[in-house]
Every structure is written in structure tokens, then in C-alpha cells.
Amino acid sequence: MEENGDHENEHSEHSDVDFDEFHDETFNNEDDEEPPLEPRFKYERLKGEDTMTFMKTATFTSIDLHDKFIAIGTASGLIYILDHHGYGNFDSVPILRPHRCAVSKVKFDETGSYVLSCANDSKIVVSGVGNDKLCCTVNIQVMPKSIYFAPDFIRQQSGHCFIMGERNLVLYEKRLFQYKASNLYTGSERDGFIHGCSWNDNLIAFTNDTGTRVYERGIEKIITSVQPSHDVDRVRSSRSPPKHLWMPENTLVIGWAETVTILKIKGEEGSRRGEVHHIFHVSMFISGMSYIPDGGNENVELFLIGLQLEGEDFDDTASMISTVTTLTAMESSVCTILKTSVIKPLGLKEYELQSEDVIENVRLSKHTLPYMIHGVGIPYLGTYFILTTKQIIMAVPYGPEDGIRWRLKYNLYDEAFEMAKHHAELLAKTELSQQCVGRTIIEGYLDSKRARAAASRLPLICGESKEEWEWAVDRFEEAKMCTLLAEVLPTNIPTLNATSYEKVLLACLFNNPPQFRKLVQSWSPDLYKTSIIIDQTQWRIQQISKTSESTEIEETERILMDALAHLYLYERKYENALKILMSCEDFQIFNVIDKHQLFDLVKHQITDLMKINSERALRLLLDNADSVEPSFVMEKIGRQPKLQLAYLTKLMSRNEGAEFADKAVQLYAEYDQKKLLPFLRKNANYNVKKAFTLCQRKGYIDETIFLHAKSGNHFEAVKMMVQEYKNIEKVIAYCKDQNDSDLWVHLLGVVTEFPAHFSQLIIEASNCLDPLVIMAKLPENVDIPNLSDALDKLLMDDSNYVELQQCCYESTLNDVSVLTKDLLKTANASVDVFVTSRCSLCSQIVNSLEIGKKISELKVFKCGHIFHSACSSENFKLDRRQSIEEGICIACSDKVDTTNV
Template sequence: MAEKEETKLSENSAEDDDVRRDEDESETESEESEEEVEPKLKYERIGNDLLNILTKDAASCIAVHEKFLALGTHWGMIHILDHCGNNIVSKELPAHQTTVNQMSIDENGDFLASCSDDGRVVINGLYTNDNNQVLNFDRPVKAVSMDPHFFKHGSGKHFVTGDDKLVLNEKGFLGRNKTVVLHQGEGAIRNIQWRGSFIAWANDQGVKIYDMSSKRRITFIARDNPKLRPELYRCNLCWKDTTTLLIGWGDSVKVCVIKERLSHDARDLPNRYVEIVSMFTTDFFISGIAPYGSSQLICLSFDIEEGAQGEAGKYAASRPHLRIIEPHMDYYDELSNDALSIRGFQEYRCNDYHLECVVSDNIYFIVSPKDIVAAKPRDEDDHITWLLDNEMFEEAMVTATAHSKDLKKHNFQDIGKAYLAYLLEEQSYSEAAQLCSRILGKSKDLWEEEVYKFAQIRQLKSLAPYVPREEPRLDPAIYEMILNEFLQTDEQGFQRLIKEWPSSLYNIQTIVNAVLDRLGRDNNNAVLLHSLAALYTADKRYDKALAMYLRLKHKDVFELIHKHNLFDSISDKIVRLMDFDADRAVTLLLDNLQRIPIEKVVHQLEDHPKMLHIYLDRLFRRDPHSGQDFHELQVKLYAEYDRTKLLSFLRSSNYYPLQKAMEVCTQRKFIPEMVFLLGRMGNTKQALKLITNELRDVDRAIDFCKEHHDKELWEDLISYSIDKPAFITGLLNNIGTHVDPIILIQKIEQGMEIPGLRDSLVKILQDYNLQISLREGCKKILVADCFGLLDKLVKTQRKGISVEEDQVCQACHEKLIVNDLRYASNIITFFCRHSFHEDCLPVHAMETCSICVAQKRGPGRYSMLRK
């Protein structure tokens, strides 16, 4: 089938081949700038064989069927065409000698009736020659209409013709034609429409409807505007259904409904009547009318006024319009108004246009002498096309999603790709990138195609956050290309992608080489170094990554070591670790002593004594015995870097040489440390001398003497202090519980002034009284405890001791308790629970248990023999 010409917007030209929805040329610029409203109809100019026909002839009328269309011309020819304008073979009928005025097709599409000004009415069978008829009248026949059931056998083969009267023709007996005049006397009949059992016709006076079932005329609807000449403004009739008639005449529209008359009282009235449910006047003339949907109408309108003049005084008409209106009782709402560019429209008048429709297919045919245009309701594909033409891409995608099953031309992805192309052209790169996931979905090919588009305009950075990483996974070159874009223009973004993207997406070595190339031009770029370290880590080249992190002093160093067990790799990097973060480095080293021995750490830190001190100090605090081989070294380190901990270390450790430690402290004149070392070495006198001579601290001297409990030290301290009143005061206040104060008091020279002497003596007396009170109190407590324990012993010994029935004598091993009293004996039970018959114990053993005594004597005899 030859393709149809698609109608589009066009210029104002008689030779234009396009049909468009246009605005009136008189609209102002402000009106043109208003938002365009989507049309409800789409148009296609019918071409193919029809073009050749209209080139030689001119269309005068048309009749349509869902199978085909019949075109009548001014030369009297009838052409049977398909809806695309192609000739149906052998269906060209030379029926008349002049203009074909009207044609009618039966319901089944088997027969065609036509009439002409030549006075002939022709009935043609399209598939058979049976029932073909040619009727000749003595005057022009303006209208003809067939019974919709003409094709049925026994239907009577009715058809009606109209000239100055309405004649019903019926095929009678033996094929004779029987005619009945249904109406006459009111002028020429110009239009007849037959639907069901109703025939509607129009003459110069108005519209009438005849009921074939009752054989009666049921209504007359008068013409509204008698001033309009019928030959210039014909009456347009169209049956919407079997009971609803649409009338468009001049500038008025009526919607008429045939109803059953409920009351039959008036016997002379038809049993049906017509109600006009809508009647209104338009601001345009009507060239054709048809139903649209369930409640709307389509009007082919003609806007030019009679006698309008164009250039050079010639008649000039405007374009015809196809309007969709919503009828109401006495007014209408215009829903759509499409101006049509019909070939030669400037020369046509109202009656030169015709409108016919195929209701079942929703096709409307607009006919002019030299052009035929088909109009159809716009489908979802047309709606999307309009949205795309108006750059309403988002709405188009929503529509495509909701009506995907109804679309034949468009699909969601194609719309989305067009949207992306538009956004890129508008430089809305971020918005386009965000839409990619929604539009491209999981299509690997579409993603890669779009990535290359972004690459061409250097906007990969905008797309990077939305590039898929799993489904679909793109070619590694795609990810490498994006990474390289960031590497060259956004180092921070490059580092972020390296962390976010799985390393499996791209070839790591390729990216490493690119980073190394950039570092060749910027060797100390911290961001690139961080990125390179992350790449080395992803590539499991942990030694290189560790070296890089150490160079950067990055916090991830220790995490990297722990996570990947890199203790062997750091054995020669301890100094760098300590220099980066001494605290975390020491923690790491101490937590892994088996992997990184103390000796190795000390060896590496020998040239960095401060770091070595930190390490050994933490080691000693964790385990005082672990680093015993280095305690001698620690003495020097504490003396150099942390003297406050030196004395505590000297007290806690037993693994350093005292003499070496003494030399270190002596060199630095660390007196408290020297005192402690002298005391540990046994040279307490020298130590006390340092306290008294160097420190001059009586409290420390007293504490030192208390610590060693040496009488000679006390004597030395007293001898040293006897001529120092301050020292004497200190001694008087503190030695009362260690040395007899009388010794000190007797050595004090007469007349020496001693600060606080009275208070000191009072304190000595108080301490003495306190000691006496303590002794008295202790004595009382001891006596009370003795009496209490004795009382408890007496009470315990007075208690009875149970003897079990099966218990035996420890001497004879017979049962202690017997039933026969003749053999009974007294029982002796000791506190040790050993029991005997009284008769079994010798007299000397009645007081003590011989078994316990024997047990106690054994070790004693052994001891004596040993001695």
C-alpha cells in the first residue's frame, strides 16, 4: 500500500501539500506567544491515485464506508478508492454525464447509489451486477439515499430520490420499480440521509423526518436563517445513531433526538416525536457536521463573509477550520480549532466543502474540489510526538510508561534518549546525568553510547556519580576514561572515585601509570599520593602502599598494617612509624612483640634516643620484666628525657647495675636518686649525709631512717641535727615512736633556742600517752578474748558426743554398742572422735587418746633421730 502523506504545518499557499493546525493571521504577537494547546486530531492528506484523479477532475461529493470510499466528480465519474487513495481495480464507474450531486452506500458496502444534474439515478452493485438500476428523470436530481439494508434479500430494495419532491422507490413484482411520493411542494430537496427506519431530508423550508415503520412524517424543523441562500449554504445532515440527528445549516446547529410518544390519546399524532436537545448559533458557517465521541461534535466551518475581496479585487477565502465543540442546550464550548491548508482554499465557498465520517474507525474525510484530507483522533503516539515537538520530555516519558502497550511508534528509551540529547544541547549536564539511570536502565550498550557522548563534550564528571557499577557493568575502558577525566581536571574527585568505586571496574595498573605520569609533573601532590596509595592497596601491593602512607603520614597506615598483616614490611620502617605517630606506633609494636622483637626495635631506634625512650618506657609500664636487658640503658634515657619517672623506675627495677646507675645520677647530681641508690647499695650513712648536707630536708632524713630501721642512722641523724634547731624540732615531732626522745633531749645544749619546743614536748608526751593507752586497750582486748575463748571451750567440752550404732572400738575393733547388757562396757570418747571400750584402755591412757598421741610422737622421734 502506498504511504499516506503526513500533514504538517505549512505556509499560506494554494499549492501547499501540508495540513496544519494554524492560528489566524490576524492574531497579535502576544496571542502567538501563549502556550500552545495540543490538538485533538491529526491530519493526513490522501494521495496516491487520488492525486491523479483530482489533477484531471474535481471532487463534487463523497460517500464513505469502513471498507472504502466513493468519490463523485464534476465530470460525472465515480471512483472507488481505499482509504489511502488507491484505486480499487475495475471500480471506476462512468455513471453520469455531469456533476455527481450525492451518493449513498448501503450498510454492508455492497451497493452504491448516485444522482446527478443529468437527471439520472444509478444503482451499482460493487460485487455483483444484480439489482443494478438506472433511472432517468426529466429534471436534475440533487439527493439520493439507500435503505441501509438494501443488500438484504427481501428488503424491498428501497431508496429515495430528491428533486422538487421526495420519491420512495421500491423494487416491486417482476422487478418493476414502484415509486411513492413522500413529500413535495416546498422547493428543491438538496440532502437526504437514511438511518434505520428514519429518513431525514432538507429542502428550502427546513428539515423533515419520515418514519418508515409507521409510514408517517413525524416532524418538521424550520430553517433558522431564511436570508442564507440554500444553494450557497446547504443543510448538512448526519445521523449520530439511529435516533439522533445532527443538523448544521448556515450558522446554526441543532441536535435532535427521536423519542417514543408515551401518550396515545391523540390518535392522529405519530407514535414518535422529535426533541431538540441542543440548539445554538455559531460565529461561523457550517460546511459539514459529524459526531465526535459520546457527546461532542465536529464541525467543518467556513469563516469568510460573502463578497470578501483579496488582492486585485479577486474573491479570497480564508482557510476552512475543523472544530470540536461541546454542545449545550443553547450554547456550545469550543474545545479545538484547527485551520486546514486545503489546496486552492482561497477560491472555495462554503458549499465546496464536504465532511463525511466512518464512525467505527473514527476517520473524518474533509473534501474540497481538489483535495481530500483525512482526520483522526490523536493516539498516544501522536500525543507523545506533540509533547516532544514542544520539548515536554518529562511528560512524554510519563505517558510512554503509562501507555507502553498502546504505543507503536514511540518507546520509553527513544524518548529518553531524545530528552538526553536535548539536555546536552541545552548544556543541562547535571540534569541529563541524573536521568541516565532512569532512561538507560540496565542496557550496557546504551550506557556506553551515552558515556561517549558525555566524553565528547568533556562532561564525564557530571555523569560519574550515576554510572552503574554492577548491573550493567560497563567495559573497563569506560571507567578508566572517567577516572582520567577527573585525574586531569579534578584531583579531589579522582581520589573520591578511587575510594568509592570497586577496583574490579577498571585496570588498576593503567590508572597507576596515569597517576605516576601526573606525579612526574607534580611530585609532591598529596592528593595524588593518597590516590596512588589507595590504588596500590587495591592491587595488593601493600609494601608500596605502606611506603606511600608513611611518606604522607596518613592515619590509614596502622589500619593497613593490621588489616593486611604487614609486620614484616614495617620491621625496617620503625623509625618512620614512630616519627609519624609515636603513640600508635608503640602500641602496635608492643601488641606484636612476637613478630617484632624488642631487640630489633631497640636496634633501629638507637640513633633516635627520644623515640627509644618512649618505646622502652611503655614497655616497662606494660611489663617490668620484658625489657630487663635494656634497663641499664633506660636509666640514661629517663635521666635525659623524663627524670620525673627515674626514681620510680629505680625503685621498681632490679635489672640495672647499681654502680652504673649511680654514675649517671652523680654526673647529673640527681640527689634523691643518689640517696636511693646508696641506700640500696648499703651505704646508708653516705645516703643520709647527702640528705642532710645537700637536701637539708629533715623530713626526708627521718623517713630514710625509718625506712632502714638502723639505730646507728638515728644516732648519726641526731648528731648531725644537735646544733640545728630546725632539725631538732623535726626530730622531736617525728621520732617519738622510733627512738627514745630522752636520748635526743639529753644531748641538747643548755640555752639553745629551739622553735616550737613546747609544742614538740607536748606532742612527745601525747604520743607517749597514746602508746600507753594503746597498750592498755590492747591488753583489755586480749584478756577479753582469752576469757571468751575459754568460755567457748568449756561449753564445747560439756556438750554430748553422739556414738553411732555401727561405730567400733579403736582398740579391739568390736562394736561399741551391744544389745546384751551382760557384755556391755563403758565407752570413752575423746574430742578427736576416737572411741574405745573402757576395758580396752590402760589406766594411764584414760586422759588422752593413744592414737592421736602416737601420731604426734612419730615426727618428734624422727626429729630427734635426725638431730
């Protein structure tokens, strides 16, 4: 009984379904807040940081990225060439030392063979990366603010061009021994410095305080100009310089301060123009840009890197940045945040924020300004780098493991499992495999009191894994929530061990009896040990019966008794099962009896079966008529005449039970008069005299009239019909059916008492009786309505009848005359005898002399047959010869005989 006690404790500790629904609801209310946007990247230090000692001491000022290398400019004027993991081989690619002060800008050419750099030492240097053919240093009179290589810099005969921006945009083109400078744009002092420039194809974009312009080489003129969408006086370009990003199809993205502008260059070379497609503000000062090319150019997503000052109004932040003159002059209590955003442009001034990350554990001082942060990327490689003054951070796209961890962190269980399922092969041997994630999800739901949600996801999570289902059953048992598994536990694919099903059944037994009964009825008994469940059910019923009586307790006990009956059936303990079903008056007892052929066990309890459902019990009796005599059944239900009537009705519908015909008449007369007359008409086994006496005593008119007619007493039947019905049509129809002239005469005598019907009767009887007989029956000294019209009709019908007889007689005489004439004509017709005619007996030609016969000795009949007199006398017996002599053709008579035979 230890197991029983455990289940009793389970029942007392929680109220199963109601408890679960409460916790699901409360949890959902607490979880109404939407989770943050899912990150698209994770941020890692370069692996080479630990081995490259300069990274721990150097101050970084600029960065550029190529497919193969990273170029890092430092405050000491050095440039380090590293791979994408932060490792550098300074023996093969030595450290570049082009400047004596901080490197302000550094750029790779398209092949990665050269690095272009500038600094405040008024020098522009082209340095080689394993190649020194085009290396050079250009001394200028100003401090350059921006530089960029020509796309075809390394190509022969291209001029090996690059550009530099200060107040003017200057193109440098290599001649024999030196670079030649030519101004592409001349700016005034009020236009400010060109802090950003870029070169794509034959388009050169540059930005100063008056906006961004696009210069087209070939036609050598500016083709478009875009004004700034922010206040350049409030946010100085020196503190938040513009950033350029060229995307496919000549699309230029300008990130400047807190604004993003997307400019599309359209048209053919020589007639190009620029169109602004998007222009919007973001919640940070942009320090770097790249893009994520998934979805094509129309659905491109921008990857923005920038700074945000937390704790201040955005306008105040902008003003603060604009007024800073030195790093130490910016004294504020605000916190500087380095963040990234992925945005998707929508309308002209609208965008959708796809993700937003704050990069933590980055050493940023409160004096950090946007120009101190740099961001570059190679979109098609999914590689992005962020540079601060002291660190290089690599933005790595989120992988399946990262996505699953993030979803689990924010309880996005369905999304986490879908990702684990999608990458099942990749994660199969990790701690985030589909199996591990599924178990984590179930644990999470159970720990957060959302057991019903956990149960609903088990079919998806466990699938066809026997091991996972059994683990889930054990886990739900620990949480005392096994009842929730009743609707989801598989019974076929896979099939679990018997213990798992028993745990769910016992949990339902003590917590949800209706569900327990449903499982017992629907689950195959092969899934669990029925003996264990029977013992526990009996014990539970005993416990319930000891409690105080109430309607709810009685209903629970009845449900469990029903389930116990089904368990007994599985154990083939039919008597116990029938006993329970009978005591509960359960309609299912009939199905059980039919299915298992158990009629012999209940045939002595017919009365009880009738109480449960008389219709079903009667059908059961009739289906098992060979097992029980009708007399036995009638005896058992002798005190229930209505049940007897129903039983006899079913019995006689099968043409059985003829010996109970009189009893049936009595029961119909007492309890169902409507069916009495149809029974009297259909059945022929009852005693007519007894039935007549019963119907007459009960005053049943239709039945009495029918019995009069059935016994042959038509006169009484007609008389009673006239007296009771007051309707002459029924009586006339009855007389027509009998076709008895005496009955019509009797009817005339009876109807004399009802003059109103006499005229109609005269008309109807005119074809059945002699008019003289009808006239003789006319009552005297009685006013008969419409008598004159009736008599006219009577005489007219009689006259027509006599005339019809005369016509028929004359027609018959005429036919006889015609036929007689035809007969005589045929009889008098001559018979032709030809030379080739043959005797019908010997088949010889009648004119032949070979046999010595004379031509005159022939017998010829009207039918055309010819006989030799000798043949007819020699070949036939006396009766045949006599027939011929009497004029009867033997050939015709033989044919008639043969046909008859």
C-alpha cells in the same frame, strides 16, 4: 604510542569539567522559557474522506454524534449517516433528504434510531436510521432555530416528544395521526430567538438573548434563570449561538460567545433549584463543547472548540462579529484561527488552562464565523469531532507515542523517558521504545552541550543493560566527555567490557588526575587491563616531568605517582609500589605494608618510615618484632633520640627491651622528664646507681628522693624531702609507709632545723614513738609554735594508749577466768552409764555377762565413751593402753587423727 597521542589531543581540545559546566549553564539560561502546555489531543482527518466523494464537494452545516454514528447535515439539505471513521454504507443506511435548503440543526435520539433535523424551509423532520416507524415531517409557520429529542423519545406511551425553539419554546407530542404543539415558554420580540435548547431527564434548558432558563416537566414551570454574562448586543446570538452541555448529576454547562457558565441543579423533583458554580471568560468564541470525565464530576475538565481572530483586540473582534450581515460583508486583514482548549474550573471566576491547541492546515476563510463551526463529543469514549464547512476533524487523545514525541520536541527529556518507561511493553517494538528514547535523550543533551546532565541520567536510562552502558561510553568518548562517566559507571551490575573502563580511566588520566587516582583506588583491577593503564600512566608522568616546574605540576605528578603505586600493587610489583610511596612520603605505605606483609622489604628503611609518621612506624616495628631485633632498630635511629625514646616507650609497654632500661632512663631524663619518675617506679631493670647519679646531676628532686628510698637509704631520703619539699605532710606519709621507729627518730632530728613543723610532727609521731624519746629530741632554746598544744596532745594520746592497754589486759583476764570456770565445770560433770550403753571398742552392752566380764571393770571418760577394761588391755598395743591408763580417750584421739588425715 598512537593511543597516547589520541589522549593528548583529547586533553588539548577541551578542558573537561570546566567546559561542561560552562555549556550546562549557558544552555539553562537559554532554556529558561517555559515550554507551551502539553497538547491533550491530536487532530486527524477521517479515514473515509478519501473514499466518500461527497466530502470533497459538500458544504457541511451541522453535525450530531451518537455512540455508533455521525450525522452530517449539508447545505443542500442532505443528511449523511457515517461511522466514526467517516465511512458510510448508503445501501443499508441511505442518504436522508429531509430538506430543500441547508440543514441548520441535526440531532440523534438516545438510541441512535432516529434523526431530528430542521432547516429554514419551516420543516422539522424525524428521519429513521434503519427504522421508519416514527418517521414524520412537521410543517410549521416559522423557521426553527434549535431542536432536541426527549430522552425517552423511542419508548412506547412516552408521547415521542421533541422540542423546537424559535421565539417560543414549543413541545411537540405525538397523538394518533399527528403531533400536537404546546408552548412551554412564550417569548417576545425583544427576547430574541431561542438559539439553543437541550433536554436531560425531565429538565429542559433553553437560551435566548435574555439568558438561559431551565424548565422542569412534571411541575411544568421554570425553576431557574441565568442571565448572560456578556453583552448580547455586541455579540449577536445568530453569529455566536449558545451551546448546551449536560454533565452527570444534572450539571449544565452553557458556552455562549466568549463565556462559560456552569449551572448545578440541586434538590428533589418538584423542589429543584439552580446554583451557578462557575462563570468565566475565555479567549475565543465557543463553537462546541464536551468534557473529559477523568477525576470525577468535581474535577471535570471541559473541552472547548472555538474561533479566535488573531491580530485584533478581543473587544474589536466581538464588535466585528456582531456587525456582520453577510459573509462577504466582513472584510478584514485578520487571520481566523480554529483552536481547542482544555480548562479546569477552580473558583467562581477562575479556571486553569490545561492545554491549548491551534488546529493547523484547516481551510478557514477570514469570513468564518463561530456558528459555522461545530464541536461534539462522546466523553466516555474519548471521541471528539470538529466540523467546519468543508472538513470533519477527529480529535484523538494523545497516546504514549504522541506524548513522548512532544516532550522530546520541547526537550522535556525526563518526562519523556518516564512516559517511555511507563509504557515500555506497549512501545517495545517501536521507534519510541525505552531504549530508543533513552539514546535520543543522551544525544540531545550531548548535542546541546549539556554533557553533565546527560551523565547524571545514565543510571536511570541505562539501568542494568550492559549494551546501553557500553553504547553510552562510546558516545561520550566521541564527545570527548568520558571523565563525566567516572561517578556513574557501574562496576558490578552490570559489569562492562574492559575497554569501557579503560576509556574512562585514560580520559581521567589526561584531564582529571585526582579523579583518575580515585578510580584506581576504588575500582577493582579485574575490570580493566592494569598493564595498559600502567604504561599510559608512566608515559603521562614522563610528559609532565618535562614541562616547566610549578606547584600545580608537582601536585599533578604526585597524584599520578600515587595512582601508579596502586597499579603496581595490583600487579604484585610490591618493590616498585613501595619505592613510589616512600619517595612521595605517603602515609598509605603503612597500610600497604600491613595488608601485604611487606615489612621485610622496608626494615632497612626504618628511618624514612619514621619521618613519614613516627607513631605509625613504631607500631609497625612492634608488630613485626620477630622480624627485627630491637638493637638493630636502635642502631638505625641512633641519631634520632626522640624516635629512640618513642620506640623504647612502645617496646617497654609490652614488657620487652629490658636491656635498654638504662638508655631509656637517659632519654627520659633528657627529653621527657614527666615520664621519668613513673618509669623509675614501674621498671626494675635499670642501674639504680647510674640513674641516681644522672638525676642528681640534673637536679631532679622527686626522682633523686625515689632512688634514695629504692636503694634503702631512707634517712637520706627523709632528710632530702624535708629540705626540698618544705612540706611535712609528705614526709610524715613516707615515714608511715615505712613503719620504722628509727626513721621517725631520724625525722625528729632533721625537723629540729624547722621548728614550724615540729609541733605537727609531735602529733603524728605520738602513736609511733615513746613520748620520752620525743621529749628528748626537743630542741633547746628554740621557739616552737603551738608546742604546748602539741605536748598536750602527745600526753593525752600516751595516757589514752596506756589506759587502752590496761583495759585490754583486764578484759583478757576476765575472759580467761570465765573460760577456766567453764572448763572446770565441764570436767567435774558426772557421766551417765545406762543399761543399753555399749563399749566403744567391742560395741557390746557393758552390763552383759555373756563374756564373763564384770560390771565393775569399766573405764568411763568425761567425753561419754565407755570401755571394758579387758577390751582396752587385749585389743590395743602398749602405747594405746598407756594412753587409756593416763586418762586419754582412745575413741576421741582416733577421731582427731582421722579428721587430721
